[in-house]
Amino acid sequence: MYTRKKILFTALFFTGLVFTACSRPAKKNPEENMVKQIPAIIKDSNLLSIDRSPMDMIYFPVDYPKEKMANPGLQDPLARVIYSRPQKNGRLIFADTSVTKNVIQHYGQEWRLGANEATEIEFFKTATINGKRIAPGRYIIYCIPSPDKWKIIFNSNLFSWGLHMDKNKDITETDIAAINNDRPAEYFTMVFQNAAYGCNLVMEWGDVKAIMPISFN
């Protein structure tokens, strides 16, 4: 019985190892290697606590920081976005102004493409979007959604909270198609995906997905 148990434990241990190896990046962080323990009752510091709509950051080339770790001579990144990820939480995400209850965002009104701070995009090289050239530098972007398209607006009012857009600082705007997202997203998500001409900035939330084509030269 003892031996059987031992075998079972050993097998389980290795299964765990295989599982861990498959589901995580190859380089492991020490804090992620730890076995999760039942948290003791800890009083939070009265410093900031974790956001309900946590911040996230994406790069193009995709996963640039990890790529750079594997290949230190990598050339500079092309783009970076810092945004926050609100949660659908059973609400309607987009609706026209006749809907007043349980809706997050009305069509035709400015939306910060996230939560909290205005969403920030930085180009490290000149970018072209739908024929419009955008100089290297940092911008905030926001959106005016419609059922079939999103107007994406680049603005220079950096380091501002996303609830008030200073229209005088708009730089350029472009319409992109909003399509049905076949795999509904609970959290607002932005990712860069490779494309023949450069990349797509894919934005999705709920059953809506919008794709912004970007090329670099």
Next chain:
Amino acid sequence: MRSLLTLIILCFSFSTTRSQSKMPALDKSPMDMSYYPNNFPLLKIQDKITEPLIARVVYSRPQKAGRVIFGELIEYGKVWRLGANEATEIEFYKDVKISNSKIKKGRYTLYCIPYADKWTLILNKETDTWGSFKYDMKKDLLRVTIPVQKQVELTEEFVMAFEKISGGAALAIAWDDVKLTLPISF
């Protein structure tokens, strides 16, 4: 044994599904941002700015989750990325001084080497990188040693925030029973 085999297969199929899914899940150690002046973006849209933006830190927030952090989870004497995931980034919007060294405005990474009673904080020029795995000492701009203050009230989520001090600001760093402050003058 058959149930064990099933378990192994299940694990494999689960991890395959995960790697196929392209859209990222929420991070276990979510990213956050702190500014000096504190809450600068909110103050900005409320027209309440009284001093210009000096600094911003972008970092990720691992949680204590019942673990002993310093000396165990984070080993003493080894470079730590001050957070999780991407290397922690600090940006200055004007030239500042840290420990009498002039730091030009710009974007840097911030690391530390913790010890029980003091930490060495490292400002490095290599940005947009992951963790401290490829940390390169040759790209250091500055190393400064600051004392550890023990705190009675534990901090569950690793946190960094600026505090106003005379002649500048201090970057306060806290996790578990440890707090440190890095004075920055400008």
